[in-house]
Amino acid sequence: MRILQALSGAALLLGLNGAFASSALAHAFLDHAEPRVGSTVHASPPELRLSFTQELEPAFSTVVVEDEKGTRVDKGDVRVDANDATLLRVSLNPLPPGAYKVIWRVVSVDTHPTEGDFTFQVAP
Amino acid sequence: MRPPALRTAIPNPVRPRSPVAASPWSSHRTAILIVLACVSWASARAAAHGFAGQRFFPATLVTDDPFVADEMSLPTISLVPNPAADGAPSTVEYDFSVDLSKRITPNFGIEISQTWQTIKTTGAGNSSISGFANLEIGAKYLLLVNGPHEFLLSTGVGAEIGGSGSSSLGVDHFSTISPGLFFGKGLGDLPKGLSFLRPFAVTGVLSLGFPTQAKTTTDSGDVQQNPHVLGTGLAIEYSLPYLQASVMDIGLRSPFSRLIPLVEFNFQTPLDRGQQGLATGIICPGFIWSTSYFQIGFEALIPANPRTGHNVGAIGQLHFYLDDMFPRSVGKPLFGGR
Numbered sequence: 001m002r003i004l005q006a007l008s009g010a011a012l013l014l015g016l017n018g019a020f021a022s023s024a025l026a027h028a029f030l031d032h033a034e035p036r037v038g039s040t041v042h043a044s045p046p047e048l049r050l051s052f053t054q055e056l057e058p059a060f061s062t063v064v065v066e067d068e069k070g071t072r073v074d075k076g077d078v079r080v081d082a083n084d085a086t087l088l089r090v091s092l093n094p095l096p097p098g099a100y101k102v103i104w105r106v107v108s109v110d111t112h113p114t115e116g117d118f119t120f121q122v123a124p
Numbered sequence: 125m126r127p128p129a130l131r132t133a134i135p136n137p138v139r140p141r142s143p144v145a146a147s148p149w150s151s152h153r154t155a156i157l158i159v160l161a162c163v164s165w166a167s168a169r170a171a172a173h174g175f176a177g178q179r180f181f182p183a184t185l186v187t188d189d190p191f192v193a194d195e196m197s198l199p200t201i202s203l204v205p206n207p208a209a210d211g212a213p214s215t216v217e218y219d220f221s222v223d224l225s226k227r228i229t230p231n232f233g234i235e236i237s238q239t240w241q242t243i244k245t246t247g248a249g250n251s252s253i254s255g256f257a258n259l260e261i262g263a264k265y266l267l268l269v270n271g272p273h274e275f276l277l278s279t280g281v282g283a284e285i286g287g288s289g290s291s292s293l294g295v296d297h298f299s300t301i302s303p304g305l306f307f308g309k310g311l312g313d314l315p316k317g318l319s320f321l322r323p324f325a326v327t328g329v330l331s332l333g334f335p336t337q338a339k340t341t342t343d344s345g346d347v348q349q350n351p352h353v354l355g356t357g358l359a360i361e362y363s364l365p366y367l368q369a370s371v372m373d374i375g376l377r378s379p380f381s382r383l384i385p386l387v388e389f390n391f392q393t394p395l396d397r398g399q400q401g402l403a404t405g406i407i408c409p410g411f412i413w414s415t416s417y418f419q420i421g422f423e424a425l426i427p428a429n430p431r432t433g434h435n436v437g438a439i440g441q442l443h444f445y446l447d448d449m450f451p452r453s454v455g456k457p458l459f460g461g462r
Contacts, residue, residue, distance in 0.1 A: 026416035026448035029180070030369040031381075038319075038372030053416055110451045115271075116178035118370050 028054035028086075028108040030116055040121040044095040048074065050104055055085035060107035063090050068099050085109070097124045173419070173445060177271030178370055179310035179325060180363070182412045183443050185421045186388045187357030189327040190278040190306035192233035192266045194446040194455045197223040204425060204437030205246075213245040219257075227447075227457040231266040235282075241293055255290025264306070274310030274325065279303070286336065298340055298350065304331030312370065323366040331355040338397065351394035361386035365414070384412045388423065404432040408439070418444045 034049040035041050048065055058080040065074040074090045081087035088106060100122065105115040173183040174191030181189060185200070200221040208214040221239040228234060237260040244252040264280030281303045289295035310325040335350035342348060364383045368376055391405035410423025425437035447455040 026445070026451075027175070027180075029365065029416070032368075032373060036373040037369060112448065112451065114175065114178070116370055 026054055026108060026110070027112045027114050028052040028056060028106050029114065030104070031086075033102070033118070035120040037118040038120065040123050042123050044122055045092060048090050048092055048102060050088040050102075052086045052088065052106060052108075054108040054112075056080050056088060057107040057109050057111070060113075061088055061105070063088055063102060063104040065090065065092060066101045066103070067095075073100065095122045097122050173414075173443075174276075176269050176274045176276045176308060176310060177312065178366075179274040179312055180365065180414070181308050181310075181325060181327060182361070182384050182414050182419055182421075184327060184359040184361075184386065184388055185410070185412075185423050185439055185441050186390050186406065186408050186425070187327070187359050188304070188306060188329045189359065190264075190266065190276050190308045190329075192227055192231060192264050192278065193225055194227050194233075194450075194457075195225050195444060196446055197221065197441055197443045200439065200441040202425065202437060202439040204433075205435045207434055208247075213249070214247055216244050216246060218242045218244075229460045230457050233264055233457075235262040235264070236260070237262075243293075253292050255293045256288075257293065258287070258289040258295045259285045261285065272313065274308075274312045276308045278306045280306065282331070294343075296335075296340075296350075298335055298337035300333050300335050302331045302333040302355065304329050304355070310366075312366070319371050320367075322371050323363045325361050325363060325366075327359045327361075329355065329357040333392075349397040349399060351397040351399045354393045354395055355391070356393070357388070357390045359386055359388045361412075379413060382414050384414060386410060386412060386423075389428075391428065402431060403429070405429065406432060410439075416445075417449050418442065 029052065030037075031051045031053050033051065035045050048063065050063060061080060062078050063074070064072055067073050073093050073095060075093060076090070078088065078090045081089055088104065098121070099119055101117060101119050103117045105113065107113045173189075173195065174181055174193055181191065183189065183191075183193075183195065183197070200219070200223065202219045202221075203216065205216045206214060219239050219241050221237060223235065223237040225233055225235045239257040240254065241257055242252055242254040244250065260282060262280055262282035264278055266276065266278045268275070268277040270276070281301065283302070284296065284300045286299040287295065287297040306327070306329045308325065308327040310322075312322045314322050331354075333353040333355060335352070337350060339347055339349050361384050364376060364381060364385075367374065368381050386409075388408040388410075389405065390408070391403055393403040394400055405428035407426045407428050408423040409426070410421060412419050412421040419442075421439075421441045421443065423439050425439055427433040427435070445455075449455060
């Protein structure tokens with residue numbers, strides 16, 4: 001019986017979170033990225049994709065990709081995906097082997113801002 | 125008497141008591157005092173959550189942290205068993221607390237906390253007493269946030285309102301005012317070679333409790349000294365969300381990607397009136413699971429020394445981020461918000 005009560009409680013909480021999530025409020029946390037955070041890829045990725053936990057406000061959400069010298073290597077065409085408002089995308093120039101830093105700052109649709117950065121590497 | 129796991133703006137110190145007489149009621153009362161002392165270092169309060177740069181700090185359970193926020197803990201539940209000692213029966217204490225924090229401006233907020241306590245004797249002659257602990261209120265001001273270094277500093281004051289709780293619990297009939305200083309620091313600015321230490325963060329508090337009466341007389345006629353008490357709290361946490369989003373995606377997915385293991389330390393050290401150095405404290409390992417709108421936390425309550433107690437208790441909390449749930453209404457500051 002206690003197990004059932006615990007499961008019921010967990011279901012209630014998950015449902016509660018889902019109910020609020022459906023209204024797309026709160027801070028947007030980075031859920032995952034492609035290339036993955038801290039990863040090493042063996043070919044230059046054509047695009048960087050950042051997936052967040054909340055829908056984003058396109059006008060105030062941005063991302064920059066820099067090489068080790070601080071030179072910007074993305075094409076500047078930052079956009080929120082037309083079919084998925086939690087996905088931020090930017091095209092990349094061909095990346096030679098090296099380390100790259102991703103610096104993002106987004107605003108969720110209820111105006112909560114969040115920011116972050118991470119690196120990935122391109123190997124020969 | 126400090127209620128266990130009381131969650132107000134400022135950690136309120138435990139005030140060690142003079143022994144009470146050994147009448148039957150006094151023995152019972154002694155047991156109550158011991159039990160309450162065993163958990164009172166958990167005198168945290170409506171701890172707050174927030175950001176400094178890319179660092180998200182969750183609301184800790186038994187120590188206060190530096191943020192000012194709109195949030196609510198409903199409920200915080202703790203359980204502490206205590207063995208028989210000095211003629212007093214063994215007991216189990218259950219606490220049910222509600223805490224509410226409200227921002228007045230983006231950097232200034234107020235907090236209120238109330239606890240319902242039940243103390244049950246175990247073994248032969250089972251009995252129990254219940255009632256409200258003294259009401260606790262507080263205010264906090266965020267002084268500084270440094271995003272790149274994930275650092276923040278705030279100051280505040282908390283007050284336990286003497287005599288506002290149930291007399292059956294032996295609550296204090298004097299108030300205690302506790303100014304404090306709070307800090308938080310994430311290690312995200314560590315060099316590249318120490319990347320896997322970057323998810324670590326610490327929050328802490330230093331407070332000083334001033335009782336409004338230097339000594340009081342108990343119902344049984346004993347005189348007890350009420351010392352000034354230094355309160356120190358520290359929380360060390362390792363954020364798996366930070367690891368995933370800022371250091372390396374190791375493939376964790378929900379619910380594990382939202383876990384923050386932590387250890388909290390909370391100590392109360394009397395400074396004068398014959399009780400200097402008689403510190404009590406607890407060590408609280410556990411975890412917090414944080415979502416976008418609420419968090420759930422569980423921790424063990426381990427006495428740090430024999431003076432504090434001998435039995436391990438537990439605390440659990442459901443904590444709502446009102447500023448994220450209702451950003452356009454009750455979750456925004458009364459003045460100066462977006």
